[in-house]
Amino acid sequence: MDTQQTKSGSASALVPGASASPFDGSTHRVRRANLQAALQHVYRERVTSRASISKDTGLTRATVSDLILQLVRSGLVREIGPGTSSGGKPPTLLGLNADGRAIVAIDLSRQPFRGALLDLTGGIVQRIDGRRDAVRGDAGVEEVFRLVGSLVSSASAPVLGIGVGTPGIVDADGAVVEASNLAWHGVPLRRELAIRTQLPVTVANDAHASALAEFETTHASANLVVVKVGVGIGAGIVVDGHLHLGDRPAAGEIGHIRVVEPGLPCHCGNTGCLETVASVPSIVRSAAAIAGVDDDDGRPWEVRQLSAAFGPEPVWNAIREAGRNVGAVLANVVAILDIHRVVVSLEIDGGLEPFLDAIRTEVASRVLPDLAPVIDVSAGESGPDLVISGAAAMVLRHELGVMWR
Amino acid sequence: MDTQQTKSGSASALVPGASASPFDGSTHRVRRANLQAALQHVYRERVTSRASISKDTGLTRATVSDLILQLVRSGLVREIGPGTSSGGKPPTLLGLNADGRAIVAIDLSRQPFRGALLDLTGGIVQRIDGRRDAVRGDAGVEEVFRLVGSLVSSASAPVLGIGVGTPGIVDADGAVVEASNLAWHGVPLRRELAIRTQLPVTVANDAHASALAEFETTHASANLVVVKVGVGIGAGIVVDGHLHLGDRPAAGEIGHIRVVEPGLPCHCGNTGCLETVASVPSIVRSAAAIAGVDDDDGRPWEVRQLSAAFGPEPVWNAIREAGRNVGAVLANVVAILDIHRVVVSLEIDGGLEPFLDAIRTEVASRVLPDLAPVIDVSAGESGPDLVISGAAAMVLRHELGVMWR
Numbered sequence: 001m002d003t004q005q006t007k008s009g010s011a012s013a014l015v016p017g018a019s020a021s022p023f024d025g026s027t028h029r030v031r032r033a034n035l036q037a038a039l040q041h042v043y044r045e046r047v048t049s050r051a052s053i054s055k056d057t058g059l060t061r062a063t064v065s066d067l068i069l070q071l072v073r074s075g076l077v078r079e080i081g082p083g084t085s086s087g088g089k090p091p092t093l094l095g096l097n098a099d100g101r102a103i104v105a106i107d108l109s110r111q112p113f114r115g116a117l118l119d120l121t122g123g124i125v126q127r128i129d130g131r132r133d134a135v136r137g138d139a140g141v142e143e144v145f146r147l148v149g150s151l152v153s154s155a156s157a158p159v160l161g162i163g164v165g166t167p168g169i170v171d172a173d174g175a176v177v178e179a180s181n182l183a184w185h186g187v188p189l190r191r192e193l194a195i196r197t198q199l200p201v202t203v204a205n206d207a208h209a210s211a212l213a214e215f216e217t218t219h220a221s222a223n224l225v226v227v228k229v230g231v232g233i234g235a236g237i238v239v240d241g242h243l244h245l246g247d248r249p250a251a252g253e254i255g256h257i258r259v260v261e262p263g264l265p266c267h268c269g270n271t272g273c274l275e276t277v278a279s280v281p282s283i284v285r286s287a288a289a290i291a292g293v294d295d296d297d298g299r300p301w302e303v304r305q306l307s308a309a310f311g312p313e314p315v316w317n318a319i320r321e322a323g324r325n326v327g328a329v330l331a332n333v334v335a336i337l338d339i340h341r342v343v344v345s346l347e348i349d350g351g352l353e354p355f356l357d358a359i360r361t362e363v364a365s366r367v368l369p370d371l372a373p374v375i376d377v378s379a380g381e382s383g384p385d386l387v388i389s390g391a392a393a394m395v396l397r398h399e400l401g402v403m404w405r
Numbered sequence: 406m407d408t409q410q411t412k413s414g415s416a417s418a419l420v421p422g423a424s425a426s427p428f429d430g431s432t433h434r435v436r437r438a439n440l441q442a443a444l445q446h447v448y449r450e451r452v453t454s455r456a457s458i459s460k461d462t463g464l465t466r467a468t469v470s471d472l473i474l475q476l477v478r479s480g481l482v483r484e485i486g487p488g489t490s491s492g493g494k495p496p497t498l499l500g501l502n503a504d505g506r507a508i509v510a511i512d513l514s515r516q517p518f519r520g521a522l523l524d525l526t527g528g529i530v531q532r533i534d535g536r537r538d539a540v541r542g543d544a545g546v547e548e549v550f551r552l553v554g555s556l557v558s559s560a561s562a563p564v565l566g567i568g569v570g571t572p573g574i575v576d577a578d579g580a581v582v583e584a585s586n587l588a589w590h591g592v593p594l595r596r597e598l599a600i601r602t603q604l605p606v607t608v609a610n611d612a613h614a615s616a617l618a619e620f621e622t623t624h625a626s627a628n629l630v631v632v633k634v635g636v637g638i639g640a641g642i643v644v645d646g647h648l649h650l651g652d653r654p655a656a657g658e659i660g661h662i663r664v665v666e667p668g669l670p671c672h673c674g675n676t677g678c679l680e681t682v683a684s685v686p687s688i689v690r691s692a693a694a695i696a697g698v699d700d701d702d703g704r705p706w707e708v709r710q711l712s713a714a715f716g717p718e719p720v721w722n723a724i725r726e727a728g729r730n731v732g733a734v735l736a737n738v739v740a741i742l743d744i745h746r747v748v749v750s751l752e753i754d755g756g757l758e759p760f761l762d763a764i765r766t767e768v769a770s771r772v773l774p775d776l777a778p779v780i781d782v783s784a785g786e787s788g789p790d791l792v793i794s795g796a797a798a799m800v801l802r803h804e805l806g807v808m809w810r
Contacts, residue, residue: 178775223652235741239644246743247628248776256773257740258733269774328663332737335662336640338651368661369674370583371653 034059036401038067042077042096043402049083049091068094075100075158076120076400096120102155104199105391106147108166108182109206109230110347111135115147116385117155118392122217122404124385126154136183144189145196152197161200161399162193163391165209167232169250174203177248180267181231202394207252209390210382211236212243214343216393216404218381223339226380227254228387229326229355230347233275237337254333255279259325274329278322280347286321290314303350319351320358327362334367334375343380352379436472439464441806443472447482447501448807454488454496473499480505480563481525481805501525507560509604510796511552513571513587514611514635515752516540520552521790522560523797527622527809529790531559541588549594550601557602566605566804567598568796570614572637574655579608582653585672586636607799612657614795615787616641617648619748621798621809623786628744631785632659633792634731634760635752638680642742659738660684664730679734683727685752691726695719708755724756725763732767739772739780748785757784 037057042048054064071077078097082090098119107114113130128150134143144164152159166189168179174190176182190203204212211226215238224238235252237244244251255275256268263272276282280301288295291310299305306315330342344359346352356377364372382389396402442462447453459469476482483502487495503524512519518535533555539548549569557564571594573584579595581587595608609617616631620643629643640657642649649656660680661673668677681687685706693700696715704710711720735747749764751757761782769777787794801807 221652237741239649240647242645244644244742247626247745247779248743250776251741251743253740253743253773257737258771270771329737332662332734333741335658336642336656336738336741337649338653338656338658340652366663366675368658371655374652 032401034063035067035070038064039071039076039400040402042071042094043404047080047093047095049093051091053094072097098123099157101160102157103160103392103395104148104151104155104162105388105395106144106162106164107206107385107387107391108140108144108164109228109387111231113140113143113147114388115151116388116392117151118388119157120160120396122389122392122396124388126151140182140184141187141189141192145193148193148197152199159197159199161202161395162197163209163393163395164189164193164201164203165206165387165391166203167206167230167234169248169253170203170205172249174201176203200395200399202391202398204391204394205234205236205250205252206387206390207234207236208243208245209236209394210345210386211238211252211390212393212397213382213386213390214238214380215241215243217389219405221341223337224341224343225252225330225333225337225339226343226345226386227326227330228345228347229278229322230280230345233279233326235333237339239337239339254329257329257332259328274325278325283318283322283348283351287314287318290317301348303348306348315351316354319348319355323355323358324362326355327359328366330359330377331363331366334363334371340371340374340376342375342377344377345380345384345386437806439468440472440475443469444476444481444805445807447476447499448809452485452498452500454498456496458499477502503528504562506565507562508565508797508800509553509556509560509567510793510800511549511567511569512611512790512792512796513545513549513569514633514792516636518545518548518552519793520556521793521797522556523793524562525565525801527794527797529793531556545587545589546592546594546597550598553598553602557604564602564604566607566800567602568614568798568800569594569598569606569608570611570792570796571608572611572635572639574653574658575608575610577654579606581608605800605804607796607803609796609799610639610641610655610657611792611795612639612641613648613650614641614799615750615791616643616657616795617798617802618787618791618795619643619785620646622794624810626746628742629746629748630657630735630738630742630744631748631750631791632731632735633750633752634683634727635685635750638684638731640738642744644742644744659734662734662737664733679730683730688723688727688753688756692719692723695722706753708753711753720756721759724751724753724760728760728763729767731760732764733771735764735782736768736771739768739776745776745779745781747780747782749782750785750789750791 038053041053041056050064054061075097077094080093080095083093098121101120103118105116112132115128116124117126118124128147130143130147166176167181169177171177175188176184190201193201207228214226215224222241226236228234233255235254237252256273258272259274260272264276265271266273266276285295287310291314293310346355360377363375443458446458446461455469459466480502482499485498485500488498503526506525508523510521517537520533521529522531524530533552535548535552571581572586574582576582581589581592581594595606598606612633619631620629627646631641633639638660640659642657661678663677664679665677669681670676671678671681690700692715696719698715751760765782768780
């Protein structure tokens, strides 16, 4: 299992009599694997037929017909109409029933929090933003409950599950062990949400969710690192197509690697951590210091607004210096893991290109000379909804055993 | 596949009529998987019976009897004698036929090179050391051929295969792309050895082989980092029980992570690399410099001998300073991968404990405070034959599909 899964099982009862997942505990292991194989085929092909599924999976036509019957009855797959005949009766085309289930996804990596309802294809059908003044401590936890409750009650299809991407370290039961940027210490988020909603809930680190989304929604290679730079800095690592979680699990916690000796004190207790010189708040502070202007800490994270306050040069310089520090750490990541594709997200609108350039230059100057030309540091393809997509992808993996790619 | 496998197939003809591997190309895929499952059971249990194998694998008694017949005939398994009856006929006990095959393993990470013949349990039955003056360039390649030839011709059982652990980067065909400490650039080692011996050959990076050995021969956790400090510095990373190879594959190339700004020039073309301040030659140079004594570069790597030349304090100080630099890099490895178990080998006899202490102190000062107490930096359990064991483990995985643990 890649991330933390609900213990409450997969049966949902939003619509009486309808189970949100057709693969509940009563389904035999082999039959469940076959249902997942058939559904994954439909996900991959978009439009297909029973004959194609039989050919692709090696299952008999009779078995496939039986599986599709169950998938159609449970509302995941639908018959689209007749296809082209290759002689004889034309096949019935099958497709995903995108609106057959809703997925609730929550992104706690941005302030305010954000939530969305997605359909089974990963398309966002509804968005909701949290309150700006409810992003920390107990108020933050209550805000998550409010966003989830609102999305669940407005869903027009049975809810397959709830996925949450959060900063910090998440334990095997989906509790947030430590998220200093949210002032959360030991918040049993998965359990609380599961009790309140009686739905399957998955909670994962935001950078881990992002890496999963980048891997599943693009044609990225099987090895991949995704770096998120916002209030904190974290990475998600995909190794051979699997999310690498680590022993705690807390893989990718690069924000507390020391890059300045001795450096400024960090909230973690050490000094000179990457977050002290490359997080978005530290970039804003640095731009303000360069400009000699007071930083009132309430500005939106946009290059245009920051430039208006501090002047363009201080902002660019601060962004480039942060990029150099991130690049120094990423050079180590690349050397240690020999992963050539790195995807970066920066939560300053309009600031990504100079940030990427500074990272690329620093990485190239630090890795083995023959490695430098093949390292690909880029903005990724999934944009600002990366955590939302990843949180939904976790639900899809856990409840239906399929992925988008 | 974890490492680079021979393309020449598994059939060996040292003993006419005997195939060294019973799992050659003509064996059906499913039967081969069953043979491997039965043999892995014998490896794990040491002494077992057909009934136990049947119970463990879920295969029928008749199938197991048939598989064991083939494994006994091919000389991998032997009947030990009658066991204790639980009523009725006593079962025939089965065990590994340790001497049924020989494995040739070569360690190029030390100077001089070393080789060994191992039995099927991984026990070393014969050792051979290379010449001190043949450790680089073409002379080094010829020396590998000589060591392998000598070991193959002295084997008293069919040779299952040849495993080589080498410094540097090894490509997917077992060629050594770059091993600057051997002055090798693009040496097609696997292919040359396969042509000369007509045996299956596996070539892997020495640190990768070490990580495999540490994982298989100890009860180490599924996530593990092994660091080798000798002429060069490299690491092998086991993630969820699999060797992580990386994209090139060159995972674990930590010797060229920059730790000193700007630092001394490194042979790789960059400056301030870990190898410039923590490899064994750099430790010897540093001790000599502290003592103000000429370093003649020909001393054996032993604390006693180095202390006689430079005095004890300069030697301890140089070892501790190198340990601090290795610790700074390992703190990053731990933060990035969240792997808590780190095994270190240092090729200075008698120098490991102060080296480990310095690493532990540096790692603890750099990782997140709550992580420091759970990081286990140790000497490992497999000792100086780690690369030999790893090279043999690769052969066993590739030719028989089994591992020691």
